[in-house]
Amino acid sequence: MRVGIIGAGIQAKVAHLPAYSKIDGVEIIGIADINKKSAEQLSKRFNIPHVYGGYQDLIDNQNIDLISICTPHNLHKQMAIECAKAGKHILIEKPMVTTVKDAEEIIRIAKDNDVKLCGVQNYRFFHSIQESKRRIDKGRIGDIISLHGYGHVFQSFGSRSIPWIFQEGSAGIIEDFGSHLIDIALYLNNFNKIKKVFALGGNFGGNLDLIVHCQIMIEFENRSLATLDLSYLSGAKEVAVFIHGTGGQLHVDVRNDHIRETHQYDTPLDEIVNSYNKLKGVSRGVIDRSYFLGAKTYYLTLIEGFINSIENNSEIPVTGEECRNTALIIECALKSIKEKRQIIIDEKSNSRD
């Protein structure tokens, strides 16, 4: 598989390129960035033969099969469409786009040109999320009643690595970490159709027009509810999901790789077992370095899965349609905050694979 990278920023440097470098049979052919100096630095570090100042030149390279788009999301649509028209398979950073219209256009053009499209929703590949999904699918907690997600992450204001988040008018945390938490909620709820979205949030009294904290509430067709609590402000580094079912509960500490499953009555024995399991999860994370690297660890799983889907025409790990549903919630949440009302989603706006 011959790979090209658009964008020589932090995601390419710490996530995409290290992952591609570890996969047998992958050859990184070229890298493009408007800041050619950054691209050159990475080309030296990862032995990439071709460096371009414009992404169109990378797309024109006939030897490239797959392109990773690692740029700010407002540039994704145009780049993805051009990649698809040139017959390149596309791996696209999160959020793929932030409107349903843009997502559908990318999906349609990728389909018309017979190329595969995959989104980077790497949080769902955390062991704790995969194991939770397995337990939910097995029926261990019955039917899902509610899902509460917490995404409290630190982001250095004025960060040079991701300046797009802190631009005036940006959806801030909703587009940034929110897309991960939304994807987790949809994935665990088996991509059930979305009926209503209501959101509150804002800049927490600051003067910058930027969303730094918010809560998004979602009602699904199966009558289950989700609340997603997102913030840059608490200083916590907490990514957790509490799932309540008709037959039990799962408390998932995503980053520490720990699941606590309860069925009403707990005993001191359960507390001991849970403490042991938490210690085991943290130890496993320290050994495989996911405790320090966090979600970056799972780029390898995602990219290997995507390459496998291209080579063997198998299932795409994160489909364009799944990213479209994330975009639907982002779009509705922003509209809800702006218009201070719940957004009712019609049948036509829902989509499933």
Add this chain to the structure above:
Amino acid sequence: MQNVVNLTKTNGYRDLVSKLSSSIDNIPDLNISDGHRVLIKPNLCNFRHPSSGAITHPAFLDAVLCVLRKKFDDLDITVIESDATASKPDITLKWFGFDKILEKWDAKWCNLSYDPTTNRKIDGLFFDEIELPEIFDNYDYYISLSKLKTHSLTKFTASLKNQFGCIPIKNKSKYHKNIDDVIADVNLAIKPDLCIVDGIISMCGGVAIYGTPVQSNIIIVGKDPVSVDAVCAKLFGYNPRRIGCIKKSIEIGVGTDKYSLVGDVNDLNDVKIDNEISFLRMILLNLGRNIQRRVT
């Protein structure tokens, strides 16, 4: 001849009617005829959602009524259950749409707790005389529609324990200290003619109403509640002779734990349910419940 117990695998609640129909056909000498007055007792012991595995699933009752209506003419069917310490089945009935199912299949509903009672003399272990709803004086055929799940007091519950709900009083927990004797006595007083166990979503590892739902996809059918429960005990990995209510029921002549297995499962190990509750956890659960009861 040994009691026939039918064990059949299902595909969730989807193909139930055909599976139930063939399971019932496998039981010899059913002794049910057109025009019979039939009582059906599901397990509606608490306000838990059917997907939790705590109560008989509405789809299960729907399928049983469908099979009965197809096989026999003019049955006068009444579905029965009583109030329990922590629940009112009239609410459960409405909440999960059991009432619509009864309407669909022209079946009546009777809350045993509001039915007049009569005393029946029995040669029991706990009771000499047991107070039972009058409806049990006027029926031809009685079907128990129990749920398969573990239980902190009786280790598991199926057909025998389902009969506990025939006692009309609300505060049944007062019998918990002598539960095995009481269960045996109720089965002696009113023994089901047919036992059907909903083991499609069973429940493991908890007390009566809280545990882990397990998609076990099986139904168990037989005439003798003791032999049906002996099969259920083995599915959870228990020796039937070490289950109090089975032992006591055999002792007073309710039935026998000898059975001949028919259906599409040749080896019980193929459908054995992963009963994850440990002996230590069971002790701790009971201890916790006792402390809680004393404090409150």
